[in-house]
Amino acid sequence: MRKALLALLALAVAGALVFYLLTIPATVPASALPAHAPDLANGKYVFTAAGCAECHAAPVKGCDDLKTKEKDVLAGGRCLKTPFGIFHVPNISPDKETGIGNWTTVDFVNAMKRGVAPDGSYLYPAFPYASYQRMSYEDLIDLKAYLDSLPAVKSEVPPHELGFPFNIRRGLGLWHRLYVDGESFVPDPHASAELNRGAYLVRGPGHCVECHSSRNILGGIVKDEEFAGAKNPEGKGTVPNITPSDDGLGEWSQDDIAYLLETGNTPDFDVIGETMAPVQENMAQLTPEDRKAIAAYIKSLPARPDAVPKSEQKKDDEEEEDGAAPAETPEPAGEGGNGQQEHDVPE
Numbered sequence: 001m002r003k004a005l006l007a008l009l010a011l012a013v014a015g016a017l018v019f020y021l022l023t024i025p026a027t028v029p030a031s032a033l034p035a036h037a038p039d040l041a042n043g044k045y046v047f048t049a050a051g052c053a054e055c056h057a058a059p060v061k062g063c064d065d066l067k068t069k070e071k072d073v074l075a076g077g078r079c080l081k082t083p084f085g086i087f088h089v090p091n092i093s094p095d096k097e098t099g100i101g102n103w104t105t106v107d108f109v110n111a112m113k114r115g116v117a118p119d120g121s122y123l124y125p126a127f128p129y130a131s132y133q134r135m136s137y138e139d140l141i142d143l144k145a146y147l148d149s150l151p152a153v154k155s156e157v158p159p160h161e162l163g164f165p166f167n168i169r170r171g172l173g174l175w176h177r178l179y180v181d182g183e184s185f186v187p188d189p190h191a192s193a194e195l196n197r198g199a200y201l202v203r204g205p206g207h208c209v210e211c212h213s214s215r216n217i218l219g220g221i222v223k224d225e226e227f228a229g230a231k232n233p234e235g236k237g238t239v240p241n242i243t244p245s246d247d248g249l250g251e252w253s254q255d256d257i258a259y260l261l262e263t264g265n266t267p268d269f270d271v272i273g274e275t276m277a278p279v280q281e282n283m284a285q286l287t288p289e290d291r292k293a294i295a296a297y298i299k300s301l302p303a304r305p306d307a308v309p310k311s312e313q314k315k316d317d318e319e320e321e322d323g324a325a326p327a328e329t330p331e332p333a334g335e336g337g338n339g340q341q342e343h344d345v346p347e
Contacts, residue, residue, distance in 0.1 A: 026176070050132070227248075238313045257295035
């Protein structure tokens with residue numbers, strides 16, 4: 001009996017050691033950062049392309065309100081209700097006590113490219129660092145400098161509400177082994193400069209794949225279903241397929257997509273809904289060349305059928321309509337509809 005207990009103890013110790021070794025955080029050393037003078041103008045541009053305010057600006061009312069207050073007051077306070085639990089979006093203003101005012105540039109880079117906080121703990125991937133890791137060091141340095149120029153706001157945010165085992169951050173080290181490598185975007189030498197720019201914006205700061213793709217049981221993107229649509233991670237409704245298939249944007253031209261990003265208007269004279277409105281408002285602030293590049297890259301994606309079956313889409317849409325408040329209608333782009341649905345942020 002004693003030998004059996006000792007054997008079990010030895011196995012437990014060995015298992016714990018293996019778990020520890022497999023989940024050691026990988027970080028970017030300060031020596032890896034290029035000698036780059038921060039460009040605040042580019043930092044603001046990246047801030048817009050990445051949609052930082054839509055998650056980090058304080059909501060007008062409750063934590064699940066899509067409308068936000070001033071876009072440069074990044075006090076946090078939104079909540080994201082997911083199958084894993086409730087994530088509370090943190091304060092990323094330059095406040096030294098409740099924000100990220102004490103973070104160095106390399107701290108920020110590690111959060112964005114490695115999903116690791118300054119104290120060495122893992123950040124939850126509801127914050128889309130699996131996409132942000134593709135951003136260039138220069139863009140991240142510029143973005144950090146711009147964030148540091150914004151108002152410091154003292155605002156405590158509640159801790160995440162997660163059950164076991166999701167409340168064990170160390171376990172995210174195993175998830176990182178599957179989905180996080182910290183590598184920056186590498187241009188395709190066989191593609192045009194326009195396509196490479198579009199790919200960088202879509203897969204890096206724009207993090208479009210995070211909403212428009214289905215996920216597996218681990219919360220990772222299903223590679224064969226990238227951009228083919230997904231169930232709304234916060235509940236009712238579906239996120240559309242944006243591949244150039246019959247189920248997606250197959251009938252749309254590159255100009256149609258670029259025009260939608262600029263105006264919020266679809267080719268059939270409709271307007272985008274409330275949740276997409278702030279994304280489009282950000283895209284409207286990009287250069288025409290960048291919007292065209294994004295459209296070109298989207299048109300180059302593999303054409304895929306809807307990842308969410310039509311029957312489920314119909315059911316989700318009906319439930320969404322049944323649960324909608326009759327006195328409110330989605331606001332079209334440019335009239336104040338704010339909020340994104342896909343991600344949390346560093347904490």
